[in-house]
Amino acid sequence: MGKLFFYILIALLIYWIIKNRHSKKDSDISDLDSIEDTVSCVHCGVYLPKSEAINHQDKYFCCQEHCDQFLSSSS
Known part of the structure; x- marks a missing residue:
């Protein structure tokens, strides 16, 4: 009876570890999903998340002012 209890305890321990x-692997994968691409502002070079950047003709800017300054200087 004692051996049976011992084997059940070992099996439960192995199950718990697995x-x-x-x-843990599932939580690591979900952490990777939350990582976002970063882009650099063409005008000042600061890095920011792509979702927060202003996109104009495949160029990224950190604010509307930098976008306007870049467009006026390149014209």
């Missing part, structure tokens, strides 16, 4: 490893 379950924790899989949940």
